[in-house]
Amino acid sequence: MTGRRVDRSWALYERALEHIPLGTQTHSKAARSALRGVEPCYIARGKGCRVWDLDGNEYIDFRNGLGPITLGYSHPGVDEAVRRRLDEGTIFSYPHPLEAELAARLVAWIPCAEQVRFLKTGGEAMAATHRLARAFTGRDKVLTCGYHGWLNSTGVGVPAATQATYRALPWGDAGPYEDALKAEPIAAVSVACAYAEAERGDPFLAELRALTERYGALLVFDEIVTGFRLDRAGAQGYFGVVPDLAVFAKGMSNGVPLSCYAGRREVMELAERASISSTFGGDTLGLAAAMAVLDAYEAEDVVAGLWSRGEKVQQGFNQHCARLGIAAELRGLPPMAQWIFADDRFQDFNAEVLKRGVIVFSVCYPSFAHRAADLDAALAAMGEALATLAVR
Template sequence: MPNHVAFNPEFPDITESNRLWERASGLIPAGTQTLAKGPTQYSNGIAPKCLRRGRGARVWDVDGNEYLDYSMGVGPVILGYCHPAVDEAIQRQLQDGITFSLMHPLEVELAERMRDCIPNAEAVRFCKTGCDITTAAMRLARAYTGRERVLCCGYHSWHDWYIGITDRAAGIPAATRDLTHTIQYNDIASVLDAIDDGTACVILEPLVFEQEDGSFLKTLREVCEQFGALLVFDEMWTGFRCALGGAQEFLGVRADLSLFSKAMANGMPIAAITGRRDVMSLLEKDVFFFTTFGGETLSLAAAIACIDFMEKHHVQAEIARTGQRLTDGLRKLIRKLKMDYVSVSGYPFRSLLNLAPMDGDPLAMKTLLQQELLRRGILWSGTHALSYSHLPEDIEYTLAAYEKSLIALNDAVERGEVLQRLRGDLVQAVFRKTSHFHVKPRLDAGRLNRQLA
């Protein structure tokens, strides 16, 4: 019998998952279309590899095992799987068609909807993926400022301008790599070290798992204005999750451009670039950014329905309450078990469980914790992306599952048996290096003082 969201005596049977993985091997490079969904982030041998269906906050794998999901499609599923408000909108539009030879009224309707709820969204354009939107923003910033250099902080997907500065830069020209450098979050000195008169923009994830210190983004806004650089918020994770209007509303800091995808359509593929009209107007002619599927109607209909539901039902406030119950419960549990090498960071709408032992391998510990949670019907890869469908009883069960799993982890740590207790392969480090790499050499002291003045 397949496992359920329960204290199952055995680990889930993943026979069919493994068969599908064998079929993909050699046919699909890396075996997956999304790195965060592949076996490197879930213990190979214990975790399922393929999910077949979902409803609410629960998913079922191809072997029939049920899990309470804390990844939610790696972020997009904010209302819950198969949410009727969105699915019905998709089905209604499907009766009329998907992609047309001319533009569709839904393009205008969604643009107006986003203008009304997102601060500073004086103009709006759509495409299908977050990586395309971030690249469009870089091209816009360069065209508007007449400059080429970019400063970034966070993860901004696979296009050349960003991925060229990581350790997966094969195929990226050196000239492209040399135009992008990184800054550190909550460290305005790192910005002042790197920014200059050739900087087109600073792009960053406005909220990460480290709490914003209360002044960093406000000061960053001022520094960008001082140097004539645009400030760009990559809101793939914060958009429609921390607040209906995203990080600009949540933090009260204005960006010149804000970029959205993931949660805006509850899982349908769509992305949007919004911002100042004078910058966005370059998309009229000077900056070429057009796609065949940018006006695909099922995603447009889904986004309108999703935004309308979120506003009507105060979804962000509900997710914050649910997430706060989870983080408060975890912190209480960690104190109770006296596991001082475990902590929770981030925000209620998206939190991270940290494992930082004085000695030992944190990835081995993460793998063992994931293993124990999987046996209890929790699908987890380190973070908690809360949805509107996570109910109070789900949080209560999750905390009970965490307690048993953390006790098992702590016992293994104290006995020095973490590796011996693993039933599958170690998970690999998340490809998400966001600080202390490809940093521009520090400015000379005299120039820095002149800029600070």
């Protein structure tokens, strides 16, 4: 386990802080000062379920890029598809045929999708769905559940008038949504699954479906994490509830930037009047990667693989906790369960598994590239890490 040093990582991180606020573009990737000397601030490369940091240390990774890596890093099929496009050009002054080809495949895959359009990040695609819902209903207010990306947040720097058009409500109980829908005109109810309580999607999402229909609001599913993970078609596939609009991103292209918003034709057709347009939406790298991802999911039951790998980690971790008497649990549905520790001890656990060559995140993201031996090794490291917590 020991002998790992991350000095080069931390030295570069200190330098990066001079030029980059937070040292990185993604809040959840920022190094934590409490994990100084343990956390690898920089990953230099990845293959399968393993990554190597700037100092050359190897890890079994359960962060997986914060969710997008479902097939494993440097997946041969995805990489080859991207390389082919690099040889022929990646963006043109007219669309590449891949736009139409991928859209047709996604329409066949995703229950709510009569039409599909592409962007680059999950957050901007969520913003597109909110704009479409407002254009369609002529109403401003959106009820949100969960994180939808920085564009759709409230807080510092967001005009008060914009903030007033959002209201965040909790996951799992349709009551507050019914009250809000009754009280004023609502354009959309926009929902991302809560990780630790995801199973409450039944009956919650069906109840939201009925309520939005009754009150003339649109139902939007944020499938950015659930898509290509919980089910090929995300929460709508898993829970059998069809929203009006949905957004897919992360797992759709195994880490190559691409997002899509999809849904009912009459709503999607407002995209032109609503001026939703992006220079890079149709770049061929993301589209080619997504085509290769769909091929991989068609060739093998990747989703079943994510479930079985997630179940193994969940059961193993929870057994360690029970054996050691530690008040912690990996809770939720196995492809995206969340670590819940009493007494804020997740960070201690995080440090101890890092020392033993395992990277974790608040959500445990198994990938199809985790083989049985990788999971056994990771669970052994987790058991040792938990044992150090038990004696503190």
